[in-house]
Amino acid sequence: MRLVCAAVVLGVLGFAPAAQAAWSPPERVGEPSRLLTSPALAFTPDGRGLLTASLDPGVFGYTRRTPGPSTRLATLAPGGGNAAVLGTARELVTIALHGDQTIALRERWVRNDRDFNPIVRLGVSIGTVEAPLGTFVPLERYRGGEAQLAANARGDAVAMWTTLDRGRYLTRVAVRRAGRPFRRPRTIAFYREDAGTGARGEALAIGPDGRMLVAVTHDKRRAPGRTVRRVRVAELRADGRLGPGRVVGRHLG
Numbered sequence: 001m002r003l004v005c006a007a008v009v010l011g012v013l014g015f016a017p018a019a020q021a022a023w024s025p026p027e028r029v030g031e032p033s034r035l036l037t038s039p040a041l042a043f044t045p046d047g048r049g050l051l052t053a054s055l056d057p058g059v060f061g062y063t064r065r066t067p068g069p070s071t072r073l074a075t076l077a078p079g080g081g082n083a084a085v086l087g088t089a090r091e092l093v094t095i096a097l098h099g100d101q102t103i104a105l106r107e108r109w110v111r112n113d114r115d116f117n118p119i120v121r122l123g124v125s126i127g128t129v130e131a132p133l134g135t136f137v138p139l140e141r142y143r144g145g146e147a148q149l150a151a152n153a154r155g156d157a158v159a160m161w162t163t164l165d166r167g168r169y170l171t172r173v174a175v176r177r178a179g180r181p182f183r184r185p186r187t188i189a190f191y192r193e194d195a196g197t198g199a200r201g202e203a204l205a206i207g208p209d210g211r212m213l214v215a216v217t218h219d220k221r222r223a224p225g226r227t228v229r230r231v232r233v234a235e236l237r238a239d240g241r242l243g244p245g246r247v248v249g250r251h252l253g
Helices: 002-013
Strands: 036-043 049-055 070-076 084-090 092-098 101-112 118-128 137-143 147-151 157-165 168-176 186-192 197-206 212-223 226-236 246-252
Touching: 036 092, 049 092, 070 092, 092 147, 101 147, 118 157, 137 157, 137 168, 147 197, 157 197, 168 197, 168 212, 186 212
Parallel strands: none
Antiparallel strands: 036 049, 049 070, 070 084, 092 101, 101 118, 118 137, 147 157, 157 168, 168 186, 186 197, 197 212, 212 226, 226 246
């Protein structure tokens, strides 16, 4: 569902496919690891690349010895080749580029609750391709859920995450305009798992002009085992409030 929602919001914003070019020969970046997952690439306007791959925290998750997600970082020279491994970054969830600067979404472990679920401090930082992680700026504490980040070339950005609060899963967002800090987080949707009813943010995108769109699923349980789901795409305003949007799909499960 999240992949479908991402395709919808990117299509609405009018992102065009990149021009095709020849691939360079494969190159090994660092030592192989069976624990590396979710590789991702981002590029600067002059063709330098930043490669990230997550390290599985293992059975025990976050602890005092491993107080947040770990990510392997490497840079790529323009045109491919000459990869340089920067090492392992603690706390990094995801990272985006604008120009040769980075916007990083990060998690810092605080403690585990009675069920051993992590309570973390979500934050952001600004850096460069060569030094991707700058000063940690906290956004809020939350019970770790899925977090996403989108940014455009001029430095506008939006972060979205899910947190559990008194039996409800809240979808929260924080917006940044180019050259400014992130605004205070806002709740744009909530979902009650016990009732099978509510709304959740699924995907987000931001255009070159700073226009932000969010795909939200709305569930309503009609009977045990039967739920009506609507997918709505709405514009996210600069203050973090969600606009009216339009329904782009329905599903009966």
